[in-house]
Amino acid sequence: MITGSPRTLKEFHRKLDDWVEMNALSGEGTLEFAICRADGGGLIGDISLRITNVEAGQAEIGFSLHPGRQGKGYALEAASAFLEFGFGALKLHRIFGRCDARNAGSWKLMERLGMRREAHFREHALFKGEWDEEYYYAILNREWQARTGEQPPQELKTALNGWETGPL
Ligand SMILES: CC(C)(COP(=O)(O)OP(=O)(O)OC[C@H]1O[C@@H](n2cnc3c(N)ncnc32)[C@H](O)[C@@H]1OP(=O)(O)O)[C@@H](O)C(=O)NCCC(=O)NCCS
Numbered sequence: 001m002i003t004g005s006p007r008t009l010k011e012f013h014r015k016l017d018d019w020v021e022m023n024a025l026s027g028e029g030t031l032e033f034a035i036c037r038a039d040g041g042g043l044i045g046d047i048s049l050r051i052t053n054v055e056a057g058q059a060e061i062g063f064s065l066h067p068g069r070q071g072k073g074y075a076l077e078a079a080s081a082f083l084e085f086g087f088g089a090l091k092l093h094r095i096f097g098r099c100d101a102r103n104a105g106s107w108k109l110m111e112r113l114g115m116r117r118e119a120h121f122r123e124h125a126l127f128k129g130e131w132d133e134e135y136y137y138a139i140l141n142r143e144w145q146a147r148t149g150e151q152p153p154q155e156l157k158t159a160l161n162g163w164e165t166g167p168l
Contacts, residue, residue, distance in 0.1 A: 027054050035065065035078045044069040047082050049095070057093030057141075059086060063109070070105065076112050083113060084148065087141045094140050101133035110137040114147045 007015060028051050035045035045065035052058045061082065065075050086092045097115060099106035107117070115137035123131040139147075 028052065033082070035063075035074065037074070044074060045078070047078050049082065049086055049090075051090075051092075057091065059090075059092050059095050061086075061095050061097045063106075075109050079109065079113055083139070083144055087144045092141060094138055095144075096136060096138035098134060098136055101135050107135050107137065113139065114143065115139040116143075 030048050030050040032046060032048045034043050035047055036043055043066075045063065048062040050060040050062065052060055061079065063075055063079055083095060086095050095115075096118070097106070097110050099110070101107070101120065111117075116139065117135055118138050119134075119136040121132075121134040121136075124134060125132040
């Protein structure tokens with residue numbers, strides 16, 4: 001099993017109510033944002049930052065895109081803007097992500113973001129009767145700054161400009 005099972009419409013509505021509450025930060029907790037295309041077309045995914053330790057500036061990133069919108073670079077653009085927000089406005093120290101080792105979509109995205117693979121937990125748990133394998137990835141604030149000090153691609157620059165003046 002690579003990710004959880006798809007939610008039913010009823011489960012999704014319940015989850016949506018929770019997510020709407022997650023639009024403000026007060027210490028440890030989760031910020032959940034919608035991913036929408038700048039040219040309209042509605043919701044295409046969601047992205048979150050779970051602040052796990054305020055004092056040490058630690059947070060976990062999570063993301064998912066509608067299957068029909070994957071493979072187009074949208075997750076990379078959204079996650080890059082979100083890392084910039086986390087390290088810039090929130091002044092976080094380290095952002096990490098976890099995924100099933102078989103979830104290539106997820107770990108390849110974290111590598112594209114410049115996150116380092118910090119751990120591979122082998123057969124560390126049972127999930128639906130099968131051994132689970134998990135990767136941990138992370139990036140430090142100074143590693144992100146060094147990376148974005150290089151020339152970011154044009155579409156990423158556009159996304160970051162949007163965040164500076166946009167919904168945050
Ligand atoms: C994880 C997830 C969000 C990654 O989405 P994605 O669309 O693959 O990621 P990106 O936005 O970085 O897109 C990269 C892909 O788009 C392609 N692409 C096309 N146009 C592009 C562009 N202009 N810029 C960048 N990439 C582009 C890339 O070649 C790459 O394809 P490849 O992986 O076949 O080489 C997605 O797989 C997903 O929603 N999975 C289900 C939920 C999930 O598992 N979440 C994580 C739980 S731990």
